[in-house]
Amino acid sequence: MHRICPVCNGLSKLSARCPVCGLAAEDHGRYNDLIGPYSPYRPIDELSASNGLPDLALHACAHTAFCRNCAHAFPVYIQEEAH
Numbered sequence: 532m533h534r535i536c537p538v539c540n541g542l543s544k545l546s547a548r549c550p551v552c553g554l555a556a557e558d559h560g561r562y563n564d565l566i567g568p569y570s571p572y573r574p575i576d577e578l579s580a581s582n583g584l585p586d587l588a589l590h591a592c593a594h595t596a597f598c599r600n601c602a603h604a605f606p607v608y609i610q611e612e613a614h
């Protein structure tokens with residue numbers, strides 16, 4: 532048994548509302564992809580263990596949601612499903 536993110540695997544759509552304007556935001560991929568490998572927010576000693584986000588502990592996949600209406604991007608944690 533392993534856990535997969537239903538959004539990454541195309542099983543369901545990311546559903547999130549923009550906290551600024553309240554309209555539906557769209558999935559812009561994994562949060563890690565946005566911040567990149569050289570993120571200044573990531574402590575150097577956690578490079579191999581974690582990306583600095585709580586996704587490992589929560590079994591959640593961090594995605595970036597993007598609102599086209601006001602160009603606001605924010606992280607959304609997708610609960611991974613056991614298969």
Ligand SMILES: [Zn+2]
Nearest residue numbers: 536538539592
């Ligand atoms: Zn995902």
Ligand SMILES: [Zn+2]
Nearest residue numbers: 549552598601
């Ligand atoms: Zn918005």
